[in-house]
Amino acid sequence: MKPCIEDFEFHGIPALRVNGPQGSSAVVSRLGGQVLSWTTPDGRERLYLSERAVYDGSSAIRGGIPVCFPQFAERGDLPKHGFVRTREWEVSARRSGDDYALVTLEIGDDAETHALWPHRFRLELTLMIEADRIDLELCVANTGELPFEFTAALHTYLRVVQVEDVAVEGLYGHDYRDATDGNKVVRDSGTELLIEGETDRVYRHVRRPQMLRAGNLSLGIQQQGFPDTVVWNPWVEKCAALADMPDDDWRHMLCIEAAAADVVQELGAGDEWYGRQTLVAL
Numbered sequence: 001m002k003p004c005i006e007d008f009e010f011h012g013i014p015a016l017r018v019n020g021p022q023g024s025s026a027v028v029s030r031l032g033g034q035v036l037s038w039t040t041p042d043g044r045e046r047l048y049l050s051e052r053a054v055y056d057g058s059s060a061i062r063g064g065i066p067v068c069f070p071q072f073a074e075r076g077d078l079p080k081h082g083f084v085r086t087r088e089w090e091v092s093a094r095r096s097g098d099d100y101a102l103v104t105l106e107i108g109d110d111a112e113t114h115a116l117w118p119h120r121f122r123l124e125l126t127l128m129i130e131a132d133r134i135d136l137e138l139c140v141a142n143t144g145e146l147p148f149e150f151t152a153a154l155h156t157y158l159r160v161v162q163v164e165d166v167a168v169e170g171l172y173g174h175d176y177r178d179a180t181d182g183n184k185v186v187r188d189s190g191t192e193l194l195i196e197g198e199t200d201r202v203y204r205h206v207r208r209p210q211m212l213r214a215g216n217l218s219l220g221i222q223q224q225g226f227p228d229t230v231v232w233n234p235w236v237e238k239c240a241a242l243a244d245m246p247d248d249d250w251r252h253m254l255c256i257e258a259a260a261a262d263v264v265q266e267l268g269a270g271d272e273w274y275g276r277q278t279l280v281a282l
């Protein structure tokens with residue numbers, strides 16, 4: 001099939017199937033502007049999506065690549081991870097060629113967002129799929145007359161066979177804030193990160209790409225614009241407490257998030273900010 005983009009319903013919500021070259025494909029939901037699936041030409045699903053995910057907008061869809069904006073996690077008074085995960089986005093561009101397919105979704109401020117956050121903004125999320133790679137770009141535009149500050153993330157849930165068998169390379173020498181240990185700041189001195197318990201870290205000023213090694217499957221992960229990388233796995237107890245995730249699924253996912261979490265971004269009136277995350281199947 002030549003690359004093309006189709007509208008369809010996914011668990012009752014409007015979505016796009018983005019068919020890339022060589023049988024690669026992605027699914028993007030208009031609810032949340034959220035990528036929910038990425039399949040590479042070998043037929044493997046690369047993103048984790050919970051079987052118990054909720055699709056009625058009452059909470060964020062658990063899995064895929066949620067967009068967190070204008071607040072990461074609980075760093076402020078807004079709902080956790082901001083308010084665009086449960087809102088409907090518009091499709092503003094779709095294009096395909098022989099070796100790629102691309103869609104852009106966007107969302108802006110309205111009376112409901114003003115009630116929570118007084119700023120005027122426009123967000124655009126562009127997904128481009130090639131044979132073995134997806135590129136996600138988040139553009140934040142300040143469409144108001146005053147500057148604002150925000151934190152944000154592409155909260156990518158990677159699917160893994162067994163998280164205990166996974167190693168993440170590329171974070172050596174970076175400082176991270178450990179949310180599982182009173183937000184203590186620690187310098188990573190290991191050549192690779194192994195997931196051996198609950199993990200909730202914000203690595204700051206990340207300059208190098210990461211490599212996720214999992215048996216014979218590897219994934220390269222690169223970010224631009226986003227200064228931080230968040231690594232999250234809830235492990236046994238926290239996962240059991242999540243109503244929208246099966247008890248054992250902590251084993252099958254690892255979030256590696258491109259984020260502006262600790263490093264707050266300031267955006268002047270009329271200015272734009274870009275952040276990207278690229279995933280490459282190796």
Ligand SMILES: O=P(O)(O)OC[C@H]1O[C@H](O)[C@H](O)[C@@H](O)[C@@H]1O
Nearest residue numbers: 060073080081179200230232255
């Ligand atoms: O349950 P959610 O609101 O989707 O948040 C899921 C997780 O997101 C981030 O990775 C944070 O670092 C975690 O502390 C948080 O638990």
